[in-house]
Amino acid sequence: MALSITVWLREGRYDAAYSKDRMEWPPHPARLFCALVASAEHDPDAPGFEADGEALRWLEAAGAPLVLAAAADQVPASLRSGYVVTNARDGESGSTVWPGRTNRDFRRVGALPPDDRIAFVWPEASAPDGVLWRLSRLARRVPYVGRSTSSAQVEVLDETVDRRPSQVTYRPVTIGARGSVSVRVPYPGYLADLRDAYAQGHRAWEMSEELAYSCLPADDNASPFVGEPGPYEELLVWPAARGQVPVGGDALLTVTELLRRVAISRIKDPVPAQASGHGADDRPHLAFVPLLDVGHPHADGHLLGVGVAVPRDIEPDDRLAILRGLLGESGQDPIRELRGATQRIRLADPGVPSQGWGLDPYRWTSRDGVRRWVTATPVMLDRYPGRRDPAEVVAESLVTARYPEPASVTVLEGPLPQGAVTRPRRGTIPAGRDRRPLLHCRIEFPTPVRGPVIAGALRYLGCGLFIPEVSRADR
Numbered sequence: 001m002a003l004s005i006t007v008w009l010r011e012g013r014y015d016a017a018y019s020k021d022r023m024e025w026p027p028h029p030a031r032l033f034c035a036l037v038a039s040a041e042h043d044p045d046a047p048g049f050e051a052d053g054e055a056l057r058w059l060e061a062a063g064a065p066l067v068l069a070a071a072a073d074q075v076p077a078s079l080r081s082g083y084v085v086t087n088a089r090d091g092e093s094g095s096t097v098w099p100g101r102t103n104r105d106f107r108r109v110g111a112l113p114p115d116d117r118i119a120f121v122w123p124e125a126s127a128p129d130g131v132l133w134r135l136s137r138l139a140r141r142v143p144y145v146g147r148s149t150s151s152a153q154v155e156v157l158d159e160t161v162d163r164r165p166s167q168v169t170y171r172p173v174t175i176g177a178r179g180s181v182s183v184r185v186p187y188p189g190y191l192a193d194l195r196d197a198y199a200q201g202h203r204a205w206e207m208s209e210e211l212a213y214s215c216l217p218a219d220d221n222a223s224p225f226v227g228e229p230g231p232y233e234e235l236l237v238w239p240a241a242r243g244q245v246p247v248g249g250d251a252l253l254t255v256t257e258l259l260r261r262v263a264i265s266r267i268k269d270p271v272p273a274q275a276s277g278h279g280a281d282d283r284p285h286l287a288f289v290p291l292l293d294v295g296h297p298h299a300d301g302h303l304l305g306v307g308v309a310v311p312r313d314i315e316p317d318d319r320l321a322i323l324r325g326l327l328g329e330s331g332q333d334p335i336r337e338l339r340g341a342t343q344r345i346r347l348a349d350p351g352v353p354s355q356g357w358g359l360d361p362y363r364w365t366s367r368d369g370v371r372r373w374v375t376a377t378p379v380m381l382d383r384y385p386g387r388r389d390p391a392e393v394v395a396e397s398l399v400t401a402r403y404p405e406p407a408s409v410t411v412l413e414g415p416l417p418q419g420a421v422t423r424p425r426r427g428t429i430p431a432g433r434d435r436r437p438l439l440h441c442r443i444e445f446p447t448p449v450r451g452p453v454i455a456g457a458l459r460y461l462g463c464g465l466f467i468p469e470v471s472r473a474d475r
Contacts, residue, residue: 001126002160003062005032005135007118007145008153013078014118015110016146018184023077023109024146026069026170026215027118030184030208031145033060035154037194039141048134053191055134058127060186064211067170067183068119068163071215078110110150115166123160132158173214174233180367182360184208187351189332209351228369228449231284231402232309235361235452236326237291238335239305241346249301250425252290252377255345256461257430258338259288259306266335267325272318274311275325277460284311284402286322287454289462292419293358294376299419304358306338306347309452366468369448373466375412377421378438379456380463385437394441397455397464404445412440417467424463433458442469 007027016031018024024031036059040052127135139154163169173180185208193207240247247255263286264271273280287309293299308326310319327334327350338345357363382400385393391409399405415422423438436457443453443466456464 001158003122003125003127003132004157004159004161005065005120005139006155006157006161007032007120008155009113009116009118009145010151010153012116013110013112013150014146015078015108015150017109023075023111025072025075025111025113026067026181026183026213027145028184028208029065029067029120030186030190030204032120032154033186033190034194034204035142035145035152036135036138037191039138051130051134052138055131055138056191057188058131059135060190061188062122062125062127064172064185065120065122067213068121068161068167069170070113070115070166071168072181074166075111075113078112108147108149110147115164117164119161119163119167121160127158132156168215170213170215172211174212180212180214182210183213185211188330228404228445228447229312230365230369230450230453231312232287232365232452233312233314234310235289235365236308236310236350237305237359237361238307238350239348239356239359240303241348244346246302247343247345248425249290249292249294249303249377249419249421250423251303251343251428252292252421252462253424253428253430253458254340254343255290255303255306255338256288258340258343258345259308259335260286260461262335262338263288263308263326267321272314272321274314274318275322282400283313285460286310287452287460287462289364289452289454289465290377291358291364292376292421294419295417295467296357297418299417301419301421303345304356307361307364307452309454364465364467365451366448369450370468371407371446371448372442372444372469373449373451373453374416374442374469375420375440375464376415376417376467377463377465378415378423378440380438380458381436382457383436390437390439391441394439394443394455397459398443398453401455401459403449403453403455404447406443407446408444410442412442415440416442429458430461438463 014027016024016027037056040056041049043049136156139156142152142154144150145152187209190207194204197204197207264276267275274283275286277285289307289309290303291305291307293302293304310322334350336347379394381390381393382397383393391411394409395406429435453466454464458464
């Protein structure tokens with residue numbers, strides 16, 4: 001048994017964007033789920049309310065599906081622009097037809113795929129007959145998927161549909177895999193969250209969770225990554241909750257030390273050595289990093305959120321124990337607050353997608369790796385350079401941290417990216433740590449490297465954090 005839900009785009013277009021100015025492709029499974037929810041009974045007293053809810057709860061627990069769709073590089077973007085009446089009144093009228101109203105320009109990004117059919121496939125799913133009938137009924141009532149301008153016909157099948165010659169298979173992969181993109185997916189409890197969001201006037205995308213998906217060819221072999229993957233497998237991101245006083249980037253060591261303490265307190269004993277740092281020998285530890293507003297013309301360096309970088313060579317059981325500590329036993333109870341004697345920072349749900357570039361893991365890791373990196377926070381040297389060139393000590397620090405030896409290291413007189421931290425706030429370097437020179441630098445590797453790239457004596461607390469040095473056109 002299997003389950004497939006096909007979507008035929010009646011007009012050959014898929015109107016959806018994620019984020020606001022980027023074409024969404026492949027279509028997100030969460031979009032399909034929301035379309036089914038919109039077609040369900042909403043009146044608790046209606047005869048089909050409970051049955052529809054049961055079918056949708058079954059689907060949300062079925063796991064992330066495969067997505068059969070055209071390859072992204074074969075899908076041209078569609079941009080619709082024009083003006084809409086806002087009904088807002090001000091001193092000057094912007095409409096010659098309706099005095100007192102103003103016009104507002106709008107732009108909507110969509111996709112024009114070469115194949116007008118998309119399929120979502122759960123190969124191992126086995127839906128009960130009642131659930132299958134209910135899902136089929138909901139599918140027949142769906143008028144569109146995405147925006148209302150992309151009308152669609154949806155069909156539910158209890159079999160695996162074949163991938164068309166013009167399509168590829170998108171499937172969940174490890175964060176950081178070559179060519180991966182963030183895709184919103186349903187999760188257990190998604191239906192309840194959507195209904196609560198609707199009742200409170202929130203947006204559906206605020207309730208979503210993301211997975212990394214990659215487009216793989218038919219033989220399931222991804223294109224090899226030409227370069228170095230770096231010592232870290234993934235970067236987990238917590239945005240700072242809105243509505244609180246921004247934290248300056250120079251408080252980075254205070255913030256990351258709080259994050260480290262709460263993370264270790266939540267991991268069950270025995271705490272893995274690569275989490276605590278005790279007994280890990282020369283293996284990379286968990287790295288607790290500040291995600292700063294840095295690298296654009298108006299950046300001011302304040303804290304956007306925090307991240308935890310998980311080592312690549314960690315044992316599966318240790319990794320599971322760490323993730324359960326960070327995110328909760330079921331992934332639904334993540335760290336929510338960092339509290340110290342004089343500091344309290346509320347964190348948003350890491351499963352809710354952020355619209356900000358500074359909170360996108362690829363902003364700090366680079367999707368396909370880059371050769372040139374520059375410091376966002378200063379590197380504390382592992383040792384005093386003495387008569388040696390500090391650039392040599394930085395190069396050795398990178399090798400010690402399990403990165404390839406850089407082809408060049410350029411020591412800078414100060415921070416280069418806008419918003420980068422000059423030095424940590426006075427008195428925030430952890431007690432017992434030797435005070436060694438702090439410096440900013442630019443490095444270039446002989447081959448592209450995926451991040452995060454962190455080096456130096458305080459790298460596990462985010463001091464010595466680099467960002468890719470790329471132009472805006474390369475984003």
